[in-house]
Amino acid sequence: MSSNSILLNQREGAEIVYGTEECHKHTMELLEELGFPKGVMPLKELVECGRVRETGFVWMKQKAPSQHFFEETKTLVSYAEEVTAYVEKFKMKKMSGVKSKQVFIWVPIADMSIDGPNGKKLLFKTPMGMGKSFPATAFMTLDEKEKRQQIQDKEQIKEI
Numbered sequence: 001m002s003s004n005s006i007l008l009n010q011r012e013g014a015e016i017v018y019g020t021e022e023c024h025k026h027t028m029e030l031l032e033e034l035g036f037p038k039g040v041m042p043l044k045e046l047v048e049c050g051r052v053r054e055t056g057f058v059w060m061k062q063k064a065p066s067q068h069f070f071e072e073t074k075t076l077v078s079y080a081e082e083v084t085a086y087v088e089k090f091k092m093k094k095m096s097g098v099k100s101k102q103v104f105i106w107v108p109i110a111d112m113s114i115d116g117p118n119g120k121k122l123l124f125k126t127p128m129g130m131g132k133s134f135p136a137t138a139f140m141t142l143d144e145k146e147k148r149q150q151i152q153d154k155e156q157i158k159e160i
Contacts, residue, residue, distance in 0.1 A: 010057050014050040023049040027060060035090045035114055040122065040139040042068045043079055051087075059084045072138035076101040077109075090114050100124065 017026045023046030030051065031038050045063040052058075061082045069076050080097035087093075092112045099106040111125040114136060122139060125131040137145060 010055070011050060011052060011059070013054060014052045014057075016048065016050040018048050020046055023047065023060065026051075030058065030087070033089075034087055034092070035117055035119060036092075036112075036122070037114075037136050037139040037141070037144055039141045039144070040112070041079075041083070042066075043083065056086045056088055057084070058087050070138060073134045075134075078106060085112075090116065090119070 017023055026049045027041060027043065027046065028038050031041060041060070043060055043062050044066040046060055047063055048059075048061040050059050059082055062079065063081075065079060065081050067076060067078050078099045078101070083095070083097035085092040085095040090113055093110070095110050095112065096108075098109040100109055101107075107126055109124050110127040111123075111131075113123050115121050115123070119136050121133045122136050123131050123133045137148070140148070
């Protein structure tokens with residue numbers, strides 16, 4: 001079986017959206033549904049996104065590869081033109097197209113998970129199983145950080 005037919009089989013029965021706005025909306029909804037902060041996949045100029053609900057296979061295509069520097073973790077991440085993964089609640093597995101710069105080398109990221117519905121830590125793993133965790137807040141959008149702060153403020157008021 002050729003790699004093209006394997007690729008087509010993975011995408012069989014997919015929900016596919018096209019265009020920057022629709023793909024961005026689709027990606028944000030997916031991250032929210034999975035329980036991840038919305039800033040964890042800052043892909044640029046998306047042109048196509050797809051999801052096969054039966055298998056959990058997802059993909060996101062950009063016009064060109066991109067990089068993003070996560071200020072709070074001091075980490076540079078590279079995103080290929082196409083990023084793929086198998087997803088389930090709180091997890092992205094068998095990821096392709098994502099690399100993190102560690103010292104002088106680019107390390108592929110194969111898995112990403114968050115520790116539950118109000119997760120405080122995101123864990124990133126390499127294909128060899130080595131991992132590193134960071135605070136979930138490091139990948140939140142400003143909106144998410146503000147909402148989280150409002151919730152914490154309300155909880156503190158209830159305690160008084």
